[in-house]
Amino acid sequence: MKLRSFWQFLIGTASIAFLALGCYALGDAVDQWAVALILLAAVSVLAVLFDIIPVLAAALLSALLLNIFFIDPVPNYKIYDTESVLLFFVYLFIALVNAVLTNRLRKQEKKIRDREEKAKTIKLYNTLLNSLSHELKTPIATIIGGIDTLKEIDAEILPEQRMELLAEIETAGNRLNRQVENLMNMSRLETGTLKLKRDWCDVNELIFLVIQKLPVEDTSRIRFEPDDTLPLVKLDGGLIETAVYALVHNATRYTPKQMPIEIATSYEGNMLLIDVSDSGKGIPESEKQHLFEKFYRLPNSGTGGSGLGLSIAKGFVEAHGGTVNVANRPQGGALFCITLPAEVPKL
């Protein structure tokens, strides 16, 4: 800050001095009024760019130089005729007022900008809280409501309804658990407490573990051919499993049931690639850049989902020095591609 105001002083006074010198060199071609206007213009420009103190210094310097070198008699600080006295004081007045007013305007502007910034943060925070409380409250409501039903009207409901209710409670519990896990993962990413535990991973096994974790009704739509030639790779298996799960789970949510979801793996040039593709509607071009932002959800994406999965996937992959990209397939549907730099065992 100090250094900045030092440079502002230097540039301010130097530019005024330089201008004055230029006007002086022109001699009689410009009269004192023209010089005053030129210097005033320079002070105005400085006032827009610099802080108040360097600008005031430049304004005073310009008044001084005007007086000594341009207001008759020159070169002298003395002033005799009324017109010149008027010129000097009016110049000084305008220069100072100009500097102060411009500064006040800049401060005002900054205040407005800050306020807008704050409003934006509050809006984001509110969106976040709304989305979160909805995501948590829905399963809680299901659990409490389900248990009330079982307690109060247990005798009146059919055995299969009872089983259905229990299944709903179970699903709600799992959903709650997943949301809390998401939040914890997000906070591990945000606070920078994420530490990679790299170990040798069998990627085929990792993908099958992901498939196993999916709800049963979704496992049958997954197409995955294990690749026996894939080498072991050194990764934090838990994190990559979570990342792949997020992509696959996302695909199951946003494509019609029964529509196949393909997972493919390959290893090329020290890079492990994991592709997850579907045959859904694909991602609108305008949404692609926001897709991995936390709490972002596609417009009209229906109920459920916190908008955390993809941003966690991206965070975990990037922690490995990798990338997650999204593209639309020529034949339709979205393609998410994880690219990871991965060490393989030395033979």
Add this chain to the structure above:
Amino acid sequence: MNKPTVLIIDDEPQIRKLLEINLSSKGYAVRQAESGKEGLLLASSHFPDAILLDLGLPDLDGHEVLRRLREWYNRAIVILSVQNGEADIINALENGANDYLTKPFRVGELLARLKSAIRHSDSSIVVQTVETGNLEIDLMARVVRRAGEIQKLTSTEYSLLALLARNEGRVLTHQFLLKEVWGISFQSETQYLRVFIAQIRKKIEDDPNRPTHIITESGVGYRFQ
């Protein structure tokens, strides 16, 4: 025959209640402690057949309770841990815990783990054959049969499988398996383990990609069932 006794050391009353109801319905006598100190006291006064120990206790660190218990207590200890606590779990398993469950756990799983931990802590039982599904491992004759057919395993594959099978139902850490099968200097060479587990699965599993006998416990180890 007396009922087997289980001591629950957990500070959460709801978890203790849930465990108590389930365990007593399965014929266990249940003792409860809500702190590490109370747990240590009850363990020494009742000498239970198994202890369910929560790692997150208010007074003492769960690992400290485990360490003090293992100074004299030689029966089953099953750890209850939070998610993403692989480092804690491995630490506890290396310090004498028999098995672990992460909260939230399924009750069926808990009962199975507890049963198997109690069985294994009884050193008087000598396991001769392990049979599960269509798989049969004759530990005396060193023969493995799948659906009645003898499977040819290399000697390392067999050592690894036999170690897992002898500890049926229990999780064994990567480090433990490497140390026992390959030797102490191979403890960090997990790539051997991955390769050999994949090879064994091809021989004993009906679908090696969806294993039902050698189960992967992510970040911790393997479990034979």
